[in-house]
Amino acid sequence: MHDQSSRSGAFPAVKTCHWRGLKGPYLTLVLLCLLVSGCSRPTVLERIQQEQVLHVITRDAPAIYYQDQDGPGGVEYELAKRFADHLGVELRLQVADNLGEIFSILDQDYTHFAAAGLSVTESRRQRFRFSPPYMQARPLVIFRRGVDRPLEPADLEGLKLVVLANSSHEQRLVRLAKLHPGISWTARADIDSLGLLAAVNEGEFDAAVLDSNELAMNHVFFPDVLKGFPLAAKVDFAWAFPAGADDSLLNEARSFFRDIRQNGTLAQILERHYGHLDRLNYVGARTFVHHLRRRLPTYQALFLEAAETYDVDWRLLAAIGYQESHWRPNAVSPTGVRGLMMLTQNTAEYIGVSDRLDPRQSIMGGARYFKRVLGMIPENIKEPDRTWFALASYNVGFGHLEDARILAETDGKNPDRWLDVKEYLPLLAHKEWYSKTKHGYARGYEPVVYVQNIRRYFDVLAWMEPADPSAQMVAEEEEESLEQTLELPAGETDVADLDSSPVLPLMPAAL
CATH class of the missing domain: 3.40.190.10 (Periplasmic binding protein-like II)
Known part of the structure; x- marks a missing residue:
């Protein structure tokens, strides 16, 4: 097991540590309580509240827990952090090197529970106790x-x-x-x-x-x-608790999962991590990485300049640019939208762009427009949903986005959650629905695909490129290795041949 505390110094509410010695404070508290006051042994939940720390063991994986320059993340991290906040205590993560170590620590009761992407099997039920499932996978x-x-x-x-x-x-x-x-x-x-x-x-x-x-x-x-x-068949994923512990913490976890399932928080967390993963197929992935290596370096400095000017992550701007034009400064659509950021004539005039085919004007103009659109999104909508709404508005227009939000709210859904609103945007293409709205018809499927594509491109850029290139953390050999894995099999069309094709939303991957 390894210690991640050196990478999480900016996040004092989440600490990581070795498990060894964690029982000492518990034993001391119990003995003091028994000797001084004659009270009964406190429950697991009471000891957590006394120590003000929740110990959770996990493992490194993009779908579970990770640390990057933006801090900790992952489905298990988000759930465990919310549970610690629910208890009003500090979350202290222990990162195991492998599954065997996790099971050994659970067996020895050296942690409160494991949040490590564990599937529930019959043999594990005989060894541990499990929370209600939070998701299923196959x-x-x-x-x-x-x-x-x-x-x-x-x-x-x-x-x-x-x-x-x-x-x-x-x-x-x-x-x-x-x-x-x-x-x-x-x-x-x-x-x-x-x-x-x-x-x-x-x-x-x-x-x-x-x-x-x-x-x-x-x-x-x-x-x-x-x-x-x-x-x-599909299996449940849940938190695993030591078999020898009392029910106090497990019962609290049951209540916690019931609440976040009922109020939609659980669905929102899962959508944030998995709701956009079907948008990049094999050809699209190879093409994107090829262009990332060949085209992005030409325009990266411009994206960085725009990001600094308008306080937007440059990788998000680059992802928008790729979705719009595949980073082609001379791109032109059949409707006359043109340039690397594919600005309409009206938008260009609105943000002061005189030459849409000039890469610098296009990128700076696109960043300026996105920042203005982001500013129109109600402040009560929190990140990352705020960015997803802004991207949808960038694509389809703020008025149509508001129409979809009103439809969602009228139908009893949350108009401030992208998870809900993205289900109503496609309805704007159907007369029975758009006839009820202020701004009328819109190709509502497009902004949903648009946002999902950009989220996926951003994922790849975030994995390969640092937020601050001056603090480069991705080794050249790692990039070279990824490039090699994406080389074309013999006889297949080279990505360069794809440049003459129109820029269209990617088809879903056949996973």
């Missing part, structure tokens, strides 16, 4: 492009297969091997889900088993990894 067989696609368990015989050690997938393979003796695998404790994907993508292994949510989160970085077949 265990998938994935394989490398060029390998015959496995369609059923028998097809795994003879393949070089890899899984994470101590995972539920390894347990499933043990059962399958009894029916198909030709199935063999390597169980790795030294890598995480990203390492597993890389091992398949680079040809070290033919296939692997991975949860569908982790594939969706990371597939864009490993486009030579393809989906084979589901190894089982």
Whole structure:
């Protein structure tokens, strides 16, 4: 297990530490209470409130917990942090190196619970206790492009297969091997889900088993990894609690999950992390990374200048520019929208752009316009939804966005949540709905796709490029490695041939 505290100094409410010695304070409190006052042993929840710290063990993975230059993130982190806030205590994260370590710490009761992307299986139920599930996913067989696609368990015989050690997938393979003796695998404790994907993508292994949510989160970085077949039905994911602890904390967790499910918070967290992951297919991923390497350096300084001028993340501006024109300064649409940021004539006049085909004017103008649109979004709408609303407004217009928000509110949904409003924007293309609105018809499907695409492009840029290039943290060999993984298989169309095609919303990936 490793200590992440050195990377989280800017976030004092979230600390990470080694687990060793955590029981000492508990024992001291209990003994003092018994000796001085003769009181009964406090419950787990009472000890947490006395110490004012919630100890949670997790693991590094994009879908679970991570640290970047913007601070901690991940579905499990957000849920655990909200639970700690619900209890009114500090969250102290312990980051384990692998699943085996997590289970060992739970067995020894050295943490309050594990929030580590754990699926609920019968064998684990016999060992731990679980909170209500917060999401479901499907265990998938994935394989490398060029390998015959496995369609059923028998097809795994003879393949070089890899899984994470101590995972539920390894347990499933043990059962399958009894029916198909030709199935063999390597169980790795030294890598995480990203390492597993890389091992398949680079040809070290033919296939692997991975949860569908982790594939969706990371597939864009490993486009030579393809989906084979589901190894089982959907499984629940939940927090795991030590078997020997009392029910006080688990009951509080049950109440917490009931509340966030009922008030929509849980759905909003899951949408934030998974609601945009189906927008970048294999060709789109290769094309984007190719252009990131070849075209973006020409305009990166301009995006940085615009970002500094208008206080917007340059990677978001670059993602908008890519969605608009694939970073082509001379791009022109059939309707006369033109330039790298694809400004209309009216918009250009509104923001003072005289030459839409000039890259600097286009980028500075696009940033200026986005900042103005962002300023129109009601202040009570919090990030990141505020940015998603601004992007939709940038695409379809503020009036149509407001129409969709009113439709959502009239229908009993939350007009301040992108999760709800994005369901109503497409209705603006249907007369039965737009006839009820102030601004009338709009191609409401487009802003939904537009926002999802930009969110995905931003994901890749955030992974490959620092927010501040002067503090470069991405090694050149890492970028070179990613470029190599995205090279075209023999006989396929080169990305350069795609430049003559119109810029259209990407089709959903076939995950």
